[in-house]
Amino acid sequence: MNSSDLTIAIVGATGAVGRIALDLLADRNHPADKVVAMASARSAGKQIRYADTEITVIEATPESFENVDVAFISATSEVSKQLAPEAVKRGTLVIDDGSTFRMEDSVPLVVPEVNGADVEWHEGIISIPNCTTTPLVMVLDALRSISPITAVTVSTYQSVTGTGAAADAELMAQSRAVLDTKDVEIAEYPHQIAFNVLPQVDDFLANGYTKEEEKMLNESRKILHEPALRLSSTCVRVPVQVSHSESVAVEFQDSVSAEEARNALNSADGVLLVDEPSNSVYPMPLKAAGTDEVQVGRVREDIAHDTGLNLWLSCDNLRKGAALNALQILDEVLKRDRLKPSKVAAVI
Amino acid sequence: MNSSDLTIAIVGATGAVGRIALDLLADRNHPADKVVAMASARSAGKQIRYADTEITVIEATPESFENVDVAFISATSEVSKQLAPEAVKRGTLVIDDGSTFRMEDSVPLVVPEVNGADVEWHEGIISIPNCTTTPLVMVLDALRSISPITAVTVSTYQSVTGTGAAADAELMAQSRAVLDTKDVEIAEYPHQIAFNVLPQVDDFLANGYTKEEEKMLNESRKILHEPALRLSSTCVRVPVQVSHSESVAVEFQDSVSAEEARNALNSADGVLLVDEPSNSVYPMPLKAAGTDEVQVGRVREDIAHDTGLNLWLSCDNLRKGAALNALQILDEVLKRDRLKPSKVAAVI
Numbered sequence: 001m002n003s004s005d006l007t008i009a010i011v012g013a014t015g016a017v018g019r020i021a022l023d024l025l026a027d028r029n030h031p032a033d034k035v036v037a038m039a040s041a042r043s044a045g046k047q048i049r050y051a052d053t054e055i056t057v058i059e060a061t062p063e064s065f066e067n068v069d070v071a072f073i074s075a076t077s078e079v080s081k082q083l084a085p086e087a088v089k090r091g092t093l094v095i096d097d098g099s100t101f102r103m104e105d106s107v108p109l110v111v112p113e114v115n116g117a118d119v120e121w122h123e124g125i126i127s128i129p130n131c132t133t134t135p136l137v138m139v140l141d142a143l144r145s146i147s148p149i150t151a152v153t154v155s156t157y158q159s160v161t162g163t164g165a166a167a168d169a170e171l172m173a174q175s176r177a178v179l180d181t182k183d184v185e186i187a188e189y190p191h192q193i194a195f196n197v198l199p200q201v202d203d204f205l206a207n208g209y210t211k212e213e214e215k216m217l218n219e220s221r222k223i224l225h226e227p228a229l230r231l232s233s234t235c236v237r238v239p240v241q242v243s244h245s246e247s248v249a250v251e252f253q254d255s256v257s258a259e260e261a262r263n264a265l266n267s268a269d270g271v272l273l274v275d276e277p278s279n280s281v282y283p284m285p286l287k288a289a290g291t292d293e294v295q296v297g298r299v300r301e302d303i304a305h306d307t308g309l310n311l312w313l314s315c316d317n318l319r320k321g322a323a324l325n326a327l328q329i330l331d332e333v334l335k336r337d338r339l340k341p342s343k344v345a346a347v348i
Numbered sequence: 349m350n351s352s353d354l355t356i357a358i359v360g361a362t363g364a365v366g367r368i369a370l371d372l373l374a375d376r377n378h379p380a381d382k383v384v385a386m387a388s389a390r391s392a393g394k395q396i397r398y399a400d401t402e403i404t405v406i407e408a409t410p411e412s413f414e415n416v417d418v419a420f421i422s423a424t425s426e427v428s429k430q431l432a433p434e435a436v437k438r439g440t441l442v443i444d445d446g447s448t449f450r451m452e453d454s455v456p457l458v459v460p461e462v463n464g465a466d467v468e469w470h471e472g473i474i475s476i477p478n479c480t481t482t483p484l485v486m487v488l489d490a491l492r493s494i495s496p497i498t499a500v501t502v503s504t505y506q507s508v509t510g511t512g513a514a515a516d517a518e519l520m521a522q523s524r525a526v527l528d529t530k531d532v533e534i535a536e537y538p539h540q541i542a543f544n545v546l547p548q549v550d551d552f553l554a555n556g557y558t559k560e561e562e563k564m565l566n567e568s569r570k571i572l573h574e575p576a577l578r579l580s581s582t583c584v585r586v587p588v589q590v591s592h593s594e595s596v597a598v599e600f601q602d603s604v605s606a607e608e609a610r611n612a613l614n615s616a617d618g619v620l621l622v623d624e625p626s627n628s629v630y631p632m633p634l635k636a637a638g639t640d641e642v643q644v645g646r647v648r649e650d651i652a653h654d655t656g657l658n659l660w661l662s663c664d665n666l667r668k669g670a671a672l673n674a675l676q677i678l679d680e681v682l683k684r685d686r687l688k689p690s691k692v693a694a695v696i
């Protein structure tokens with residue numbers, strides 16, 4: 001089956017990720033009459049750009065999925081929780097961007113380059129990982145082909161579009177206020193983000209980690225099929241519009257040279273080695289934005305751990321971190337002829 | 349001896365650090381006629397604010413140190429290399445902010461809270477550490493009182509004033525250009541810094557680390573008197589004006605609880621525990637700017653290493669990272685009555 005024969009709904013079409021999903025569908029020449037832009041009642045009736053035409057946003061309701069083959073939901077957790085089961089009931093394959101279903105046993109959590117085969121056992125819903133997890137597991141998957149991974153330490157540099165379009169607008173408004181020495185208005189984050197960094201993404205847990213940091217651990221374990229993986233992260237918001245970056249220290253069972261690591265990364269699908277430090281060539285959010293690959297560089301042997309490596313990555317959080325990964329999951333589903341669920345979904 | 353009896357020169361008085369040094373001297377009521385503001389010939393003759401008066405900048409030359417008791421040099425490496433020995437020859441104690449002399453065996457490298465006694469063996473020059481090293485060693489020193497440290501992994505979030513006043517101006521100019529969708533001019537860094545992050549601070553070495561990252565290792569070893577300390581860092585520039593932040597993973601010989609760590613940090617001189625995550629209270633560059641302490645928070649047990657801790661710090665790079673540390677070194681020298689060198693300096 002060809003994806004252009006399918007009616008695809010984008011739920012959250014007016015959001016930061018939704019708009020990219022529409023752009024990606026348009027790039028694939030998906031027919032406009034087979035695209036359904038859905039959003040909350042507030043946005044219903046809006047005209048939204050699609051390729052060289054405009055389509056009308058409709059309100060996402062249970063009934064709106066009636067003739068939809070595939071729905072990509074990128075909205076709040078509440079929206080996913082309410083609408084995904086309704087869509088599944090109506091025979092729609094749901095590819096969900098939220099955290100609601102990711103850790104459910106009946107829901108595959110998929111990065112096609114890493115665990116594409118997991119789409120085979122879906123029961124109507126396939127989740128995509130958090131936008132910091134996706135690039136990380138792609139890199140870890142490439143590296144574990146050399147030697148088993150024993151520990152991972154990550155510090156992130158996350159852009160504001162990971163929060164959404166409103167946070168992006170707030171960064172820009174705050175930046176202008178600072179430049180004009182005016183009062184800064186704070187709404188999206190607990191503190192000013194312009195010209196600042198916040199060592200908090202999502203809420204805190206009792207163990208001192210945030211939910212974002214817990215997600216990175218649990219999702220990596222599920223995608224990599226390594227339930228005992230050891231991984232600790234510090235997730236930090238930085239005043240960047242698009243693309244998340246990560247400083248990653250990986251420890252292995254055996255010694256791994258930087259050269260071996262570069263070769264493994266270079267031959268990994270979806271990974272682009274950007275590693276010419278002497279020419280100041282390395283991944284940066286500004287260069288990763290708008291591109292499809294996980295950019296990896298600064299690959300070097302860890303001087304603090306005998307069998308460790310350090311590296312740096314940047315990845316567009318709206319594309320591979322969200323919308324692109326969703327479309328690639330659909331491709332994987334079609335390739336494996338698994339549009340219909342492997343079995344009738346249990347009550348979710 | 350009282351420091352206010354001394355004639356103190358600030359070399360680089362018009363720079364980002366020099367201005368703060370003047371502010372700190374003014375806060376201490378150091379008499380204006382005992383402050384000598386020095387800079388390059390280009391700035392000579394400029395009037396510069398000092399307390400509620402103005403002083404005239406003079407050109408820094410060998411002769412300009414004739415009646416100077418203490419000189420704080422915060423300029424280029426070239427200036428330090430040329431002028432520090434000339435000042436020492438004239439009986440001036442040099443406290444140097446550059447990297448030129450830091451690793452010399454005859455030059456103490458001092459953070460008073462950690463290794464104040466090292467000022468005793470100076471031969472005319474005392475170096476202050478790089479602005480990312482200072483807060484880190486203060487935290488590591490507090491923590492090693494609980495258990496020996498076996499490895500440290502650091503990722504930094506460094507502000508542009510670490511580069512200097514021109515880089516700060518460039519960040520602001522670039523930010524305005526982006527907001528106004530105009531062309532961005534790049535001079536201070538290899539790439540745009542506004543709304544971007546650069547995983548490069550200083551030049552690259554053959555092993556893939558930067559000089560900044562090498563400095564953090566070597567300087568920490570010297571200050572902590574731990575020549576075998578294992579420490580790996582990734583130094584990253586972020587679009588922040590003042591204060592460097594660091595995400596730090598510390599591994600210990602024995603298990604260390606977050607509670608023990610908080611207690612040790614809480615009782616360490618110059619360290620301020622800012623750690624109430626449930627109220628979104630943690631160190632941030634915007635809050636650390638203009639303060640004297642190293643702010644530490646997000647202290648938690650490392651879920652990837654059995655005997656590890658993770659934490660986060662922010663510290664004003666111009667104050668404790670530079671000018672304040674220099675004045676505290678002078679205090680330490682006077683307390684120990686070591687204004688004059690321990691021996692006549694060898695040829696430096």
